[in-house]
Amino acid sequence: MTKPLEGILVLDFSQFLSGPSASLRLADLGARVIKIEQPNTGDICRELYISHVEMNGESSIFHAINRNKQSYQVDLKDEAQRSKVYELIKKADVVMHNFRPGVVDRLGIDYETVARLNPAVVYGEISGYGKDGPWKDKAGQDLVVQAISGLTYLSGNNGAGPVPMGIAIVDMLAGIHLAQGILSCLVRKGNTGEGGLIEVSMLESIMELQFESVTTYHMDGGEPTERTKTSNAHPYLGAPYGIYPTKDGYMALAMGSIPVLGELMSCDELLRFESFESWYDERDEIKDILSGHLKTQHTQHWLDILEPADIWCADVMNWDRLLDQEAFKVLDMIQEVNMSDGYKYDTTRCPIRINDELLTSAIGTPKLGEHNDVIEKEFL
Amino acid sequence: MSKKLPLEGITVLEFAQFMAGPSAGLKMADLGANVIKIERPGSGEAGRKIAIKNLFIGPDSLVFHTINRNKRSYSANLKDPNDLAKIKEMIKQADVMTHNFRPGVMEKIGLDYETVKQINSGIIYGDVLGYGDKGPWAKKPGQDLLIQSLSGICYLTGNKDDNPTPMGLAASDMFTGGHLVQGILAALIKKQKTGEGSRVSVSLLESTMDMQFESLTAYVNNGKKMSNRAAKGNAQAFLGAPYGIYETADSHVAIAMKPLSELADAMEVSLPVAFQSVESWFGSRDAIMEWLQETFTSKTTEEWISKLETKQIWCGPVYNYDQILNHEGYQVLKMDQEVETSDGDKVKTTRCPIRIDGSRIFSRKSAPKTGEDNEAIEKEFNLN
Numbered sequence: 001m002t003k004p005l006e007g008i009l010v011l012d013f014s015q016f017l018s019g020p021s022a023s024l025r026l027a028d029l030g031a032r033v034i035k036i037e038q039p040n041t042g043d044i045c046r047e048l049y050i051s052h053v054e055m056n057g058e059s060s061i062f063h064a065i066n067r068n069k070q071s072y073q074v075d076l077k078d079e080a081q082r083s084k085v086y087e088l089i090k091k092a093d094v095v096m097h098n099f100r101p102g103v104v105d106r107l108g109i110d111y112e113t114v115a116r117l118n119p120a121v122v123y124g125e126i127s128g129y130g131k132d133g134p135w136k137d138k139a140g141q142d143l144v145v146q147a148i149s150g151l152t153y154l155s156g157n158n159g160a161g162p163v164p165m166g167i168a169i170v171d172m173l174a175g176i177h178l179a180q181g182i183l184s185c186l187v188r189k190g191n192t193g194e195g196g197l198i199e200v201s202m203l204e205s206i207m208e209l210q211f212e213s214v215t216t217y218h219m220d221g222g223e224p225t226e227r228t229k230t231s232n233a234h235p236y237l238g239a240p241y242g243i244y245p246t247k248d249g250y251m252a253l254a255m256g257s258i259p260v261l262g263e264l265m266s267c268d269e270l271l272r273f274e275s276f277e278s279w280y281d282e283r284d285e286i287k288d289i290l291s292g293h294l295k296t297q298h299t300q301h302w303l304d305i306l307e308p309a310d311i312w313c314a315d316v317m318n319w320d321r322l323l324d325q326e327a328f329k330v331l332d333m334i335q336e337v338n339m340s341d342g343y344k345y346d347t348t349r350c351p352i353r354i355n356d357e358l359l360t361s362a363i364g365t366p367k368l369g370e371h372n373d374v375i376e377k378e379f380l
Numbered sequence: 381m382s383k384k385l386p387l388e389g390i391t392v393l394e395f396a397q398f399m400a401g402p403s404a405g406l407k408m409a410d411l412g413a414n415v416i417k418i419e420r421p422g423s424g425e426a427g428r429k430i431a432i433k434n435l436f437i438g439p440d441s442l443v444f445h446t447i448n449r450n451k452r453s454y455s456a457n458l459k460d461p462n463d464l465a466k467i468k469e470m471i472k473q474a475d476v477m478t479h480n481f482r483p484g485v486m487e488k489i490g491l492d493y494e495t496v497k498q499i500n501s502g503i504i505y506g507d508v509l510g511y512g513d514k515g516p517w518a519k520k521p522g523q524d525l526l527i528q529s530l531s532g533i534c535y536l537t538g539n540k541d542d543n544p545t546p547m548g549l550a551a552s553d554m555f556t557g558g559h560l561v562q563g564i565l566a567a568l569i570k571k572q573k574t575g576e577g578s579r580v581s582v583s584l585l586e587s588t589m590d591m592q593f594e595s596l597t598a599y600v601n602n603g604k605k606m607s608n609r610a611a612k613g614n615a616q617a618f619l620g621a622p623y624g625i626y627e628t629a630d631s632h633v634a635i636a637m638k639p640l641s642e643l644a645d646a647m648e649v650s651l652p653v654a655f656q657s658v659e660s661w662f663g664s665r666d667a668i669m670e671w672l673q674e675t676f677t678s679k680t681t682e683e684w685i686s687k688l689e690t691k692q693i694w695c696g697p698v699y700n701y702d703q704i705l706n707h708e709g710y711q712v713l714k715m716d717q718e719v720e721t722s723d724g725d726k727v728k729t730t731r732c733p734i735r736i737d738g739s740r741i742f743s744r745k746s747a748p749k750t751g752e753d754n755e756a757i758e759k760e761f762n763l764n
Binding site: 002004005007008017025029030048052053055060061063064065129130132133134135138139141142143144145146147148149150152153154155156160161162163164165166167168169172173176177178179180181183184185186187188190191192194196197198199200201203204205207208209210211212213214215216217218219220222224225227231232233234235236237238241242243245250251252254255276277280281307310312313314315316317318319320322323325326327328329330331333334345346347348350351352353354355356 | 383384386387388389390407411412430431432433434435442443445446447511512514515516517520521523524525526527528529530531532533534535536537538542543544545546547548549550551554555558559560561562563565566567568569570572573574578579580581582583585586587589590591592593594595596597598599600601602604606607609614615616617618620623624625627632633634635636637659662663689694695696697698699700701702703704705708709710712713715716727728729730731732733734735736737738
């Protein structure tokens with residue numbers, strides 16, 4: 001298959017997760033991505049041993065994010081090396097970074113400079129908190145932005161205190177938005193020949209993710225976020241929305257009519273919640289009743305009753321169970337990739353399919369500066 | 381002269397409902413596309429009735445309004461041959477169409493990709509599925525919480541002894557919608573070069589696995605050994621101490637990754653011998669976090685932050701909506717905007733988070749009523 005972005009050259013000056021997750025997506029869609037890495041350490045994420053899992057001498061996180069890319073190591077503070085980068089910039093379709101505001105000016109790769117070298121360039125950047133205001137120089141880090149953004153009062157039960165989401169959701173979301181902006185400007189470039197500038201900040205991205213609840217805050221006069229006492233899954237939705245313990249595990253119930261649930265599950269106490277409004281207004285009580293009732297039988301017992309009635313419900317699985325499921329295996333979600341030194345590892349593939357084909361790539365992460373020779377020969 | 385929005389001139393027909401598909405349509409609309417929701421006459425798409433906090437604007441739920449602003453609506457009964465003929469004429473002139481019906485539904489209507497390709501070979505056809513189109517789960521309902529529950533992600537959030545804890549918003553939907561936009565735009569770029577259209581498919585389950593790619597990669601390369609969530613203040617199951625949230629004298633503080641030795645120096649406490657090895661930062665994570673917690677209780681959040689930030693520790697306060705939405709650091713972003721319905725109802729909501737060519741993207745256009753734009757659209761597409 002010809003991948004859709006074949007022929008697109010991306011120079012990626014970013015590190016950690018937000019920017020590199022965007023360039024990983026561009027790479028999987030067919031672009032050629034060259035990581036421009038700083039002298040000595042390269043992308044700091046190579047050595048960020050925050051996880052206990054080390055893979056081929058580098059962090060597992062780095063390997064998850066930077067496969068399918070090339071590495072060009074260069075010292076931008078050195079005049080001669082910088083001019084090589086400028087030659088690359090002239091040939092690139094996309095230039096991207098996630099430095100704090102001001103750093104690119106010192107490195108000589110700010111938008112104005114890059115656009116002078118290459119007027120049709122599509123230039124993308126991610127900051128933590130935008131370029132103005134009291135937080136512009138603050139480090140944009142996933143957990144810190146989650147904490148500031150109000151997000152930690154959405155998950156977990158009432159009384160649990162702040163509960164962050166256990167993934168780097170802000171980084172990944174800012175990466176998604178950056179890739180969307182870059183791709184949209186490439187579409188425009190195809191039509192008009194013009195380049196473009198895309199700016200994304202982690203804080204804006206995570207506020208947009210909360211657009212339902214932020215809009216609600218404006219609408220209801222700023223009432224505090226109220227998670228349910230038990231089985232909270234979304235503080236702004238009524239019962240039954242949540243995860244409940246059963247006799248042998250857990251199950252999830254999404255939206256549905258409470259009296260209908262009561263009848264299907266032979267739970268008479270639920271029948272009196274007739275009005276739609278009561279499912280939100282009395283959700284703590286409804287969830288209590290549900291919890292007591294669901295505990296009396298195994299998960300499968302309930303699914304066998306509810307699924308045929310088209311009630312939105314599901315088992316709750318961990319990875320051990322999920323990865324064993326036929327339904328997961330048919331997705332071919334895990335792929336093996338190879339590094340140039342023969343090291344192989346398993347990781348996820350791109351989640352997008354084009355014309356029913358998977359976007360896979362067997363190329364693993366590059367060693368620091370692995371492609372300096374190839375790139376210099378080809379472009380310089 | 382300022383440049384046009386990047387997707388100006390692109391027409392998108394959105395057959396999708398609820399959240400994932402419509403969130404993709406919203407992003408394309410904000411980036412300049414002409415997005416037309418195709419809805420059944422009368423009741424319109426089912427998402428109009430999904431209420432959060434029982435809040436409605438006119439007949440439609442507030443959440444429908446947040447996700448469908450900046451779009452137009454064309455109502456048509458896809459089972460009526462006359463209406464279907466009109467829809468096919470619109471498809472002939474469109475660049476993109478999206479839907480999130482379960483596998484088989486579009487075939488029954490006669491708008492599956494193979495049929496649509498005969499009408500418009502250059503169309504980009506986006507499907508949003510729950511679990512992909514084959515396998516035992518293919519026809520199960522694809523809904524955000526259900527996908528979160530099956531995907532393993534509920535064992536990443538919350539503390540060790542908590543029940544599986546879902547993320548408290550429709551994160552799977554939103555990421556899936558984000559991936560759909562990426563695939564569609566990439567396919568548009570390909571079309572510019574080759575003239576060929578494409579089918580772009582995403583599913584909630586695949587996208588939710590992608591969200592977990594960091595930890596999942598650690599898991600599959602570590603003999604499938606799951607990491608427990610931290611006992612208290614958990615923020616990432618596969619990360620060692622100090623990563624997490626701690627109580628302070630007056631509220632909470634978030635502490636990101638940092639060598640424990642440097643954090644202890646910055647906090648002006650001495651690191652116990654047992655916690656000096658790098659291995660202990662993951663292996664003894666719960667004990668370390670408990671030890672850190674005792675110290676964090678001694679000062680206020682603000683005192684800690686001013687102390688730690690000067691030592692390059694990544695940290696921050698933990699805010700609720702009152703605190704963040706009224707903070708100068710948020711307000712300077714101008715992230716809110718007001719939209720207005722054709723009835724004059726005003727809704728304050730968020731804007732597109734992507735800035736293009738140095739400008740924020742605002743649009744005052746609200747969500748449409750069902751079929752609100754039929755007349756104008758019939759004229760534009762010459763349907764009569």
